[in-house]
Amino acid sequence: MTLSETTGRMYPHHVEDEYQKFVRRMNPPRVVIDNQSCKNATVIQVDSANKHGILLEVVQVLTDLNFVVTKAYISSDGGWFMDVFNVTDHEGNKITDEGILDYIQKVLGSETSFTGSIKSVGSDRTVIELIGTDRPGLLSEVCAVLTHLKCNVLNAEVWTHNTRAAFIVQVTDDESGLAVTDPERLSVINQMLCNVLKGSNKAREAMTVVSLGAVHTERRLHQMMLEDRDYDYERNCSGLDGLEPQRPDVNVVNWFDKDCSVVTVRCKDRPKLLFDTICTLTDLEYVVFHGHVDAEGPNAYQEYCIRHIDGSPVKSEAERQRVIQCIEAAIERRVSEGLKLELCTTDRVGLLSDVTRIFRENSLQVTRAEVATRSGKAVNTFYVRDASGYQVDSKIIDFIRKEIGQTILKVKANPQDSDSSPQESPTRFLFGGLFKSKSFCNFGLIRSYS
CATH class of the missing domain: 3.40.1020 (Biosynthetic Threonine Deaminase; domain 3)
Structure with missing residues (x-):
């Protein structure tokens, strides 16, 4: 009923x-x-x-x-x-x-x-959903596996929050340019990516889903992290340089x-x-x-x-706290600590794998990423921080830009880092x-x- x-x-x-x-x-x-x-x-x-x-x-x-x-x-x-x-x-x-x-x-x-x-994804590409424990170099490892399996990454979005990382990656076969549909190949992709994500045998540690169905990327990322209970993890109260990030003020009353x-x-x-x-x-x-x-x-x-x-209002203190925690988590998932980098260049197979490998080799951790391919151009945004949690050394960024290409990789101001004082x-x-x-x-x- x-x-x-x-x-x-x-x-x-x-x-x-x-x-x-x-x-x-x-x-x-x-x-x-x-x-x-x-x-x-x-x-x-x-x-x-x-x-x-x-x-x-x-x-x-x-x-x-x-x-x-x-x-x-x-x-x-x-x-x-x-x-x-x-x-x-x-x-x-x-x-x-x-x-x-x-x-x-x-x-x-x-x-x-x-x-x-x-922004909904059609059936002309294979959609891979991944969620697991975040760690430095995880995006690089995922991209390396996909390149090894001859998958071309067209679009991807990565969110990290409360030690968890969620990915939605859209790939095609790098030879035909079509969606990967062979069941055996899909099974291999699923198994290898799951091995990358596992890290341990703990429950809820990792999940990989490969499908051909339509999905709205950001909508699905919210659902994945909510189902994963990212809101229920012990909060890390320090951001970059040990400073406590400004938290949203959420309240629920009956x-x-x-x-x-x-x-x-x-x-x-x-x-x-x-x-x-x-x-x-x-x-x-x-x-x-x-x-x-x-x-x-x-x-x-x-x-x-x-x-x-x-038809009922919030019924208990436990339910009230859950609503507050879930809304806080939804807001914080998209808040990006770190330095914003934009990459724009001609797309090619393995490009994302190469770029993220360079980040990993220089001890940069990707906290959020948006990867898109438009008319043969790769237009990617990365939010990075030092793997130890400190601000990124400008010398490292200069070195990475020289290696990738200074006109290809640019440093962008992150408006979320501005010091505008709170006001009602x-x-x-x-x-x-x-x-x-x-x-x-x-x-x-x-x-x-x-």
Whole structure:
């Protein structure tokens, strides 16, 4: 049986699925794009029949287009859902390209799922998912194995967090340029990569999955690390040079008068922050039925009214702590300590293996990587740090750039390392007045689990 978000009644799964499809066909999403009402942002409003996960689908489309969400208002009432987003490009400009605006209308206005977006991987390549204990040189070893097995890495993304490393690698056969489909060869790839990742015989130590199915890379990385319980590891409280990194401020309280929980997030703003938090709430099976996001300054504020998909608020201190830990982990996974390096050159088989080998030989550890191939060009971003945890010696970087090519490998400023001082957002938040009101602060309405 499934609780209908449209009627509030219980239905058998197949009946509810068909009913939801019927509702969406009768009420296709309505998308309004407004470049006039806001001085410094494009306003995108999406009205649609409600279903679990629809908020994430919309946010995913905006994120894949590399939009910056400066403000957002989220509301759902029974069977209807409405979102309003203020977005810009990364230069802070409105979105005026007619082709992009038409794409938004087409994708968000579709009555089908939005998730087949521009960052989803098709079946023309083999997708390899890896997760295991992080260590210096791990990416280099993985790339060396793939090169040895005659696999060409087209795209890859690597995240590290709380001693764990997760990879999604897209490969083709280096001779045919097609996806690797032979079962025996896939089995060999799986076994050899698993051997690289194992390190010991402990449970949950390593996992390797090879598939041909479509996958959204960043969405899947969040799911992999959540399933791996990276949030539940003993925290390493020191960053580079032993300094404690700035942690996000996440809180969860119950609002019993409305039978819901309120999640607040305060942290330094960065690209894709909204996507990361909504991913986690969706994967934890919570429904956001009201919310407000403000990221116009250097810091971001997010506030969500949530219920579990069974209609209940957060039920215990253990559940509250888990929600907090999972959201913190989702935010921290994409925070990159270390030096940002960008590589741009003509792609060739084994390029990634050679570059990561040079990093390893010079005692650099990759904390995060984004590898892409575009029109025959390799466009790669690496965040590196000294394998001992100290800042990277500039002499080592100079040596590596000479070996790889100074015009090929460039050092980039990492905006996350800027020293902007924290400050409260000036915007009046959706529930701010409620928190300050006498009735809301009454202990009979809010229970703090602390």
